[in-house]
Amino acid sequence: MNLKCHLKRLHLQSPQASALAHFYESAFGMACHESQGVWFCKHEGREVLLSQGQAGKLHYALFAIDNVAEWAAFTDHTQDLPKANLKAYPELPNSALGFMDPDQNCMVFVLTSDLGQPKSKHNLDTKAVALPPAESQHFALRTQQVKNMMRFYTDDLGFVLSDVVQDESGQLKACFVRGDEMHHTLALFGAPVSCFDHQSFETPNWQELKDWADHMGKLRVEIVWGVGRHGPGNDVFFMVRDPDGNLAEISSEIEICTGNRPVGEWKHEERTLNLWGKAIMRS
Numbered sequence: 001m002n003l004k005c006h007l008k009r010l011h012l013q014s015p016q017a018s019a020l021a022h023f024y025e026s027a028f029g030m031a032c033h034e035s036q037g038v039w040f041c042k043h044e045g046r047e048v049l050l051s052q053g054q055a056g057k058l059h060y061a062l063f064a065i066d067n068v069a070e071w072a073a074f075t076d077h078t079q080d081l082p083k084a085n086l087k088a089y090p091e092l093p094n095s096a097l098g099f100m101d102p103d104q105n106c107m108v109f110v111l112t113s114d115l116g117q118p119k120s121k122h123n124l125d126t127k128a129v130a131l132p133p134a135e136s137q138h139f140a141l142r143t144q145q146v147k148n149m150m151r152f153y154t155d156d157l158g159f160v161l162s163d164v165v166q167d168e169s170g171q172l173k174a175c176f177v178r179g180d181e182m183h184h185t186l187a188l189f190g191a192p193v194s195c196f197d198h199q200s201f202e203t204p205n206w207q208e209l210k211d212w213a214d215h216m217g218k219l220r221v222e223i224v225w226g227v228g229r230h231g232p233g234n235d236v237f238f239m240v241r242d243p244d245g246n247l248a249e250i251s252s253e254i255e256i257c258t259g260n261r262p263v264g265e266w267k268h269e270e271r272t273l274n275l276w277g278k279a280i281m282r283s
């Protein structure tokens with residue numbers, strides 16, 4: 001079974017959730033409000049939830065499955081997998097299914113129609129800045145067991161493997177898996193620690209990426225990596241850091257994968273992560 005899903009939201013832990021909310025409000029043009037200890041930061045197509053916890057850790061990632069038949073295929077495929085207890089997250093519909101990956105990151109899946117209609121705009125929407133579109137598209141995790149993680153996401157959950165990165169000895173260093181036609185919904189990087197790495201918002205084209213960069217410049221939010229072009233995915237990008245140090249990316253031109261695209265193989269080198277120059281190497 002090939003899973004058909006797209007990233008809907010990340011719920012991040014933070015020891016300073018309100019500071020992160022204010023960052024995502026200004027830097028990524030989201031409207032944020034707090035309810036029962038959870039900061040809800042949203043704009044059309046992009047969504048981040050923040051609540052108390054450890055920096056650099058997810059509460060969960062939420063993926064939406066649009067089609068009823070695909071939801072049925074997914075529930076059938078995963079029927080024997082242990083389910084995560086989602087009671088701590090009242091914002092999720094009762095039909096949501098959660099699974100813990102080998103690093104104990106919680107991955108939640110929901111049928112899109114069970115998410116309901118977006119709530120009407122609330123009073124803090126006036127703070128949302130007019131910016132080019134950018135949608136929650138992918139995120140990345142660092143892991144000390146990249147092979148186990150790849151197996152879990154592809155075999156157990158049904159994501160499709162797009163590309164792998166291997167060292168000279170053939171050891172897996174990173175991989176990219178997708179839930180729709182965009183090159184990766186999730187990237188897994190072998191690293192000395194297991195933690196959240198980054199999330200990415202996809203903007204339609206290069207001009208709009210430039211407008212986002214100008215917006216960050218006006219706010220004095222430093223671009224810490226990029227502008228560059230990733231090898232796997234071929235997307236142009238830049239990254240900033242939120243107050244917890246989490247990387248947040250604006251990306252564009254990501255590869256659209258069609259048909260029986262073969263799995264791509266890349267060398268473990270800086271050029272793979274940035275065809276234009278320097279990279280943030282995770283191992």
Ligand SMILES: [Fe+2]
Pocket residue numbers: 138140198199200249251
């Ligand atoms: Fe990315």
